Amino acid sequence: MLSDIITPDLFAAAVRIATPLALAAIGGTICERSGIVNIALEGMMLVGAFAGVVGALATGSAWFGVLCAILAGALLALIHAFASINLRTDQVVSGTAINILALGLTGFFMEVIYGHPGTTDSAPRLMPVFNISGPTEGVLGTIWTWINGVFLSFTPIVYIAIFIAIFGQWALFHTRWGLRLRALGEHPRAADTVGISVVRGRYSAVLMSGALGGLAGANLTLEQVGSFTEDMTNGRGFIALAANIFGRWTPGGSYLASLLFGFADALQIKLQLFRDVIKIPSQFFLMLPYVLTVVVLAGVVGRAVAPAAVGKPYEKG
Amino acid sequence: MASPLLELRNITKRFPGVLANDSVSLKLNKGEIVALLGENGAGKSTLMNVVYGLLSPDGGEVFVDGEPVELKSPRQAIDLGIGMVHQHFMLIEPLTVTENIVLGNEPTTAGVIDIRKARADVVEISERYGLAVDPDAKIIDLPVGAQQRVEILKALYRGARILILDEPTAVLTPQEVKELFGVVRQLVTEGLAVVLITHKLEEVMASSDRVVVMRDGKVVGETKPSDTDMSGLARMMVGREVVFRIEKKPTVCGDTVLNVRNLKVLDDRHLEAVKGMTFDICAGEIVAIAGVSGNGQTQLIEALTGLRKVEEGTISFLGNDITHSSARQTIDAGVSHVPEDRHRRGLVLEFDLAENMILGDHRKPPFTKRGIMDPQAIAQITEERVEEYDVRSPSIRIAAANLSGGNQQKLVLAREVGRNPELLVAAQPTRGLDVGAIEFVHSRILAERDSGKGVLLVSLELEEVQSLADRILVVFEGRIVKEFAAGQASDEELGYFMTGGGGTKLTENSDTEGGESNDA
Ligand SMILES: Nc1ncnc2c1ncn2[C@@H]1O[C@H](COP(=O)(O)OP(=O)(O)OP(=O)(O)O)[C@@H](O)[C@H]1O
Ligand SMILES: [Mg+2]
Numbered sequence: 001m002l003s004d005i006i007t008p009d010l011f012a013a014a015v016r017i018a019t020p021l022a023l024a025a026i027g028g029t030i031c032e033r034s035g036i037v038n039i040a041l042e043g044m045m046l047v048g049a050f051a052g053v054v055g056a057l058a059t060g061s062a063w064f065g066v067l068c069a070i071l072a073g074a075l076l077a078l079i080h081a082f083a084s085i086n087l088r089t090d091q092v093v094s095g096t097a098i099n100i101l102a103l104g105l106t107g108f109f110m111e112v113i114y115g116h117p118g119t120t121d122s123a124p125r126l127m128p129v130f131n132i133s134g135p136t137e138g139v140l141g142t143i144w145t146w147i148n149g150v151f152l153s154f155t156p157i158v159y160i161a162i163f164i165a166i167f168g169q170w171a172l173f174h175t176r177w178g179l180r181l182r183a184l185g186e187h188p189r190a191a192d193t194v195g196i197s198v199v200r201g202r203y204s205a206v207l208m209s210g211a212l213g214g215l216a217g218a219n220l221t222l223e224q225v226g227s228f229t230e231d232m233t234n235g236r237g238f239i240a241l242a243a244n245i246f247g248r249w250t251p252g253g254s255y256l257a258s259l260l261f262g263f264a265d266a267l268q269i270k271l272q273l274f275r276d277v278i279k280i281p282s283q284f285f286l287m288l289p290y291v292l293t294v295v296v297l298a299g300v301v302g303r304a305v306a307p308a309a310v311g312k313p314y315e316k317g
Numbered sequence: 318m319a320s321p322l323l324e325l326r327n328i329t330k331r332f333p334g335v336l337a338n339d340s341v342s343l344k345l346n347k348g349e350i351v352a353l354l355g356e357n358g359a360g361k362s363t364l365m366n367v368v369y370g371l372l373s374p375d376g377g378e379v380f381v382d383g384e385p386v387e388l389k390s391p392r393q394a395i396d397l398g399i400g401m402v403h404q405h406f407m408l409i410e411p412l413t414v415t416e417n418i419v420l421g422n423e424p425t426t427a428g429v430i431d432i433r434k435a436r437a438d439v440v441e442i443s444e445r446y447g448l449a450v451d452p453d454a455k456i457i458d459l460p461v462g463a464q465q466r467v468e469i470l471k472a473l474y475r476g477a478r479i480l481i482l483d484e485p486t487a488v489l490t491p492q493e494v495k496e497l498f499g500v501v502r503q504l505v506t507e508g509l510a511v512v513l514i515t516h517k518l519e520e521v522m523a524s525s526d527r528v529v530v531m532r533d534g535k536v537v538g539e540t541k542p543s544d545t546d547m548s549g550l551a552r553m554m555v556g557r558e559v560v561f562r563i564e565k566k567p568t569v570c571g572d573t574v575l576n577v578r579n580l581k582v583l584d585d586r587h588l589e590a591v592k593g594m595t596f597d598i599c600a601g602e603i604v605a606i607a608g609v610s611g612n613g614q615t616q617l618i619e620a621l622t623g624l625r626k627v628e629e630g631t632i633s634f635l636g637n638d639i640t641h642s643s644a645r646q647t648i649d650a651g652v653s654h655v656p657e658d659r660h661r662r663g664l665v666l667e668f669d670l671a672e673n674m675i676l677g678d679h680r681k682p683p684f685t686k687r688g689i690m691d692p693q694a695i696a697q698i699t700e701e702r703v704e705e706y707d708v709r710s711p712s713i714r715i716a717a718a719n720l721s722g723g724n725q726q727k728l729v730l731a732r733e734v735g736r737n738p739e740l741l742v743a744a745q746p747t748r749g750l751d752v753g754a755i756e757f758v759h760s761r762i763l764a765e766r767d768s769g770k771g772v773l774l775v776s777l778e779l780e781e782v783q784s785l786a787d788r789i790l791v792v793f794e795g796r797i798v799k800e801f802a803a804g805q806a807s808d809e810e811l812g813y814f815m816t817g818g819g820g821t822k823l824t825e826n827s828d829t830e831g832g833e834s835n836d837a
């Protein structure tokens with residue numbers, strides 16, 4: 001039984017489910033490191049998911065769809081940046097408004113472009129990167145199924161997300177960009193006094209988070225589902241926010257935290273298949289990812305310290 | 318003659334309710350140190366923040382090398398060769414010393430920071446200028462004196478032509494001050510120009526070429542150190558005679574107010590910072606802790622005021638054990654605390670004067686009745702104390718962040734001393750105050766003592782220690798290494814023990830370690 005549950009595709013599913021969470025979470029990390037709270041990741045993901053499908057359906061190119069998704073996410077982020085940096089609006093209020101706006105916009109354009117609510121037609125999708133056949137028999141066969149399943153079975157954005165996590169982790173602590181980003185979120189005035197533009201730094205961080213949110217959306221529609229359904233992000237943006245905190249405001253940590261959520265979700269789905277064998281109500285399985293969150297948050301992670309100036313608008317004298 | 322390096326013409330800067338700079342003109346030539354003097358709130362920092370591009374003036378012009386310049390942001394000022402050491406440190410606490418110093422001017426290849434070169438640069442300038450810092454330490458773990466050195470190194474690292482020093486010596490030891498001015502002298506002979514803002518008149522006399530005095534936002538006079546003396550400078554600033562040395566009656570030592578036995582306290586890195594201190598303070602006595610910053614003073618104070626856990630030993634206050642009391646319990650018991658860093662611990666900068674004035678007493682009548690605050694009672698006490706302590710502000714409804722540095726300090730003092738405590742724990746109480754305000758605060762602290770209160774004074778300034786203390790405890794590496802009665806020790810002797818000359822063991826008094834703890 002256990003060997004039916006612990007299979008390569010359980011881990012593969014975990015990585016797949018983790019991908020949009022991780023991308024958005026890393027977006028959240030970058031944004032909050034610059035001192036701006038971004039609870040609009042949900043909306044950016046949704047808009048990205050929709051724009052991705054629109055772009056792909058219109059041109060027949062899934063990659064063009066990805067580009068549209070990134071741009072749409074960034075465009076939405078521009079509103080957030082303007083509201084929180086120039087107008088110094090409360091960032092939670094602005095983020096909430098953007099989430100609502102995203103829901104409305106996608107629904108509206110659904111009607112305008114496709115003439116109906118609900119779900120779009122199937123769009124061209126991004127296919128798995130590798131398609132290697134290996135041994136199927138014996139011990140070698142088992143090993144190959146594991147390697148292929150856990151490492152080689154994914155679509156492009158899944159690998160891109162892993163790359164962004166690793167590269168982002170390194171960049172945050174070793175590049176000029178990273179140092180300045182960290183400075184902005186801790187003490188923007190100090191950054192200002194050494195000649196770093198707070199406005200420019202924060203704008204670019206918010207836009208980056210929008211682009212990553214959009215990319216997360218593209219992963220949902222153009223790699224996982226294949227079409228767009230209204231409100232399909234279903235709270236993932238908020239889980240991503242938790243993953244960012246969980247990962248202590250680092251790209252690598254965000255990815256690993258997302259992976260944990262992804263694994264819990266994958267396990268939950270898997271266990272539901274065995275509901276006749278394991279006599280436990282299915283609601284229990286559905287609970288699993290959330291219980292895991294609470295346990296890990298309370299026990300393993302310890303106290304997480306947010307960037308000191310996060311959420312506070314910067315005002316020059 | 319060549320045009321001055323920096324020239325300000327008719328700079329005017331208005332804040333709501335205040336004319337902070339009223340048509341100020343100033344010239345700064347190559348190779349000179351100009352001291353900018355003035356009372357707290359006179360507009361010195363404002364003027365320099367305009368020069369540094371942090372504030373935009375409402376009127377007036379700035380010329381660099383005779384050319385008019387527009388300073389919209391510090392970036393432009395930096396590019397013109399202007400450097401500034403800010404009155405309130407501009408340091409990022411979770412970052413390291415190296416990261417803070419190079420920030421904005423990082424040595425990079427293709428955007429990647431060459432951290433080894435950065436570190437080497439920091440070590441190099443720190444050695445060249447005799448300002449010792451640990452390049453790998455995080456700012457948050459450093460004592461204020463070391464933070465001050467980092468802030469100065471930050472400006473020097475950028476290699477400015479015009480260096481603005483806004484109270485750079487407020488938390489340095491005399492030795493460090495001497496070294497700093499050695500450095501500044503050397504820079505000036507290399508062609509730099511320096512604006513020095515300080516409230517320490519002996520520094521002005523010793524190191525400046527020219528003195529410009531401001532009052533109420535205007536330049537009210539200019540002089541040379543050779544043409545005047547300290548009382549002359551004080552008169553120009555304050556507009557009256559200032560008494561530098563206060564008369565002190567002999568102390569009448571009453572009951573024991575504070576009794577500390579074998580106290581051990583850890584710092585944030587879990588290293589032992591206070592390594593077994595034992596001392597008493599009696600009613601009507603001022604006990605001063607003298608020492609170089611970073612020898613356990615911060616942790617000692619935090620332990621006494623309930624802000625830090627005590628590892629070992631006991632603290633008793635008026636006969637009651639307060640070893641493990643919370644900050645609230647210690648305040649309620651009658652302990653007041655003037656913290657060394659007014660921004661980190663002393664004030665809620667976003668709160669207005671009135672709100673800050675009752676912090677800590679905000680639960681008690683008359684400020685609060687049945688859980689509801691009484692704005693009138695709060696305003697009344699605030700008005701009274703603001704008046705008494707001469708906190709200069711257009712209104713008590715202004716955020717504390719908008720006060721000048723010295724007036725923020727007065728606000729903290731007004732609250733902590735005004736509360737009328739049984740024990741006053743004061744760290745650097747006169748940090749950033751002008752001579753007139755120092756005179757007042759010293760007389761207030763003496764008045765507390767004369768009315769039978771206990772005072773624990775922690776100060777880096779030997780002059781303050783010498784003139785106020787009835788007893789001086791010298792600390793080094795977390796231990797009390799020497800005790801002097803008032804007037805017993807010269808500055809040199811104190812300095813000798815402060816820097817470890819007497820070793821790390823208490824030399825004279827018998828060690829009371831393992832002594833009885835009254836009320837365990
Ligand atoms: N951001 C601000 N908003 C409103 N008022 C301000 C602001 N900054 C300074 N002021 C006011 O301007 C005046 C001058 O302040 P400034 O900080 O220049 O004084 P200062 O001479 O540096 O004093 P100190 O010696 O105490 O540092 C003060 O009355 C202060 O309250
Ligand atoms: Mg000032």
